[in-house]
Amino acid sequence: MVRLTRVEQQARTRAAVLAAAREEFAEHGFGPARVDRIAERAELTRGAVYSNFPSKRALYLAVLIDLAGKGSGEPLATVSPTSRLDALGVFARVWLERLPLVGDSAPGGRLQLRSLDGVFDDGHGPAVLAQVARLEALLLAIALERGAPVRRVRLAELVLTMLDGAGHRAETSPGFGDPFDVAHACRHLAGIDLEDTWAPPHLPYVSPARTCADAWEAPAGLVDVISGEPVGFSDGLVVVLGAGRLGAAEEAVRSAKPGEQVVVAVVTDDREEIGRLVRLRVTDVVACLRRVFAAEPWRHVRLVLDDDAAVASAIGLADVGDETESAVSVRAGVIVARAHGRGAGHAAGARMREAMP
Template sequence: MARLTRAEQQQRTRAAVLTAARAEFTEHGYAEAKIDRIAERADLTRGAVYSNFAGKRALYLAVLAADAESSRSAARQPLRSPESTGEALGAFARVWLERLPLAGDTPASGHLQLRSLSGVVDTEPMRAALAELLRLEALLLALSLDAERPPVRVADLALTLLHGAAGLAENAPGAGDPFDVARAAEHLADLPLDADEPAPHLAFTAPAREVGDAWTPPTGARDEITGEPVDLGDDGVVVVLGAGRLSAVGEAAMEGTTFVVVTADPAETGSLVRLRIADVVACLRRVFAPADLPRIRIVLDGEGAMLDALDTAAVDDHTETAVRIHNGRITHRAEGHGAGHAVTKVDTVR
């Protein structure tokens, strides 16, 4: 029998740790889970666990992210999308509410089923990243509802309603009626809300610089929305965003734009990003036909390969760099808040 390579052995060890951790979190919950017990369940040493995961929080987020990605992969897409915004919101709510625990579920298993972050996201950078992710989730739902005039405020209200139902179910399983919540989501489409306004700072954003730089893009990228490979060398706009700038997707959400998400903390913040994007996309895939999913691309770059290719400064949560690619070269470039908007504006007027 052929011996496993080092990479294969590490992959097998990581999978064993994740399986053991899922069992531990299901039985004891996040707060009471112990790394020693996880190592024992996996028949590994404590050191083997820490060589693959930075700590309990990173491990918990990795378990939730793996579950969300599995749900996304298994999602069966409909042949057609709902015919109205209200119908779509109701269908999305029903899919989302399937995660609610039942009255007979244990608290620990219910929290895992909810993909609860209670007591987990307790650092300021992660809280800020979560706020940005919630805005991104609303945008992705809004783009699925209407690609031309995405109703972001309506989508944001729908997700607020659903997260409120989850919070109630987490503390009082069985409370509330999910069918009533889904019906309420349908009626959000009829609220007389003002149109979404562009961010005020965009009016003062410096224009993109015209350059003629060589472009050697990283390979192996994958779109988190469709699951399809992404060629970062194709003509178009690429926007690199830190976890604290994800709401900037809405400033440059032109069809075909690729958004590359980077983070200085792949183990925890990176797993949080993976979790939330996979989770909302799994729900979107079950409600909307493939042609009606958001027509932007989101790529996760846990290794920082994109920043190396762009020769930019070290990544932080507020990173925002955008480039326009044409014929294998970088033709325009911008950095800082509004960079994505500046580069897509160039694309519009060319």
């Protein structure tokens, strides 16, 4: 008889809980699902379920993350740089693959859609979702811009809004509408002139970054969510953003000198629920992007889901929360500028540009 190590046993228990929870949520939906039934399906105790997942919401999010991550290992595709219309059409078709079929049960369809309806009606979940949506739009926009000095964030927001609307319609009225029509419409949105500009009104009033010469030890073992590769903390901008401040990622990306690396590390003080919420949405959109676009557009942007606040600790932050916003500029292994508070990424990036030839 083979004896399992403690780690192996924990992994087996966790896998059994996830499998049972997926069946329960697919059969009953989030609200009516019961942890007691999940434990019974997994042939475990209720306590064993809660020892792995502190709440039903955390467990539901873990199931959705597992579903969303199925396509995250797909190889990066290649789309012609001159075909933004085709790229949006393909992206929409990939996104719409999650739509349930007419014969699917309502709870199973909502699970396939990664529906969060009724999951975050309390707390500040909706506010975090709004911030995550801004990050999703930025990631899609970077691919659409391909380094050109034309902002495509409003276009990306419009496309994602249409796709989210199609998902909501499929959830409430299964079988209504044609997903190919939606993809075709998304493709042609690229031809709309939205007169998109980058001019946030608060940036001129952001406090300048403080110059310094602080040695630091770059954290190891972190993975870029976009490329799936280890993050190398070379010269560039390192920004730590709480889950409630993710929209500020664009400030860091726009402020950095062309070609300079920008590392965006996402933190929260509620990793079980808010942390999983961010991971779900980011994993989901990145899985779609990886199947459509080559890696080139994001080669200077690294996104880290910093569950253990390793990046935050490395730059000297003792406490982190959903409103955290802090940034440093790094040159030759030395922190040369620091900024904290609203506009930190912009301030540190501006100071980095001033210091470089």
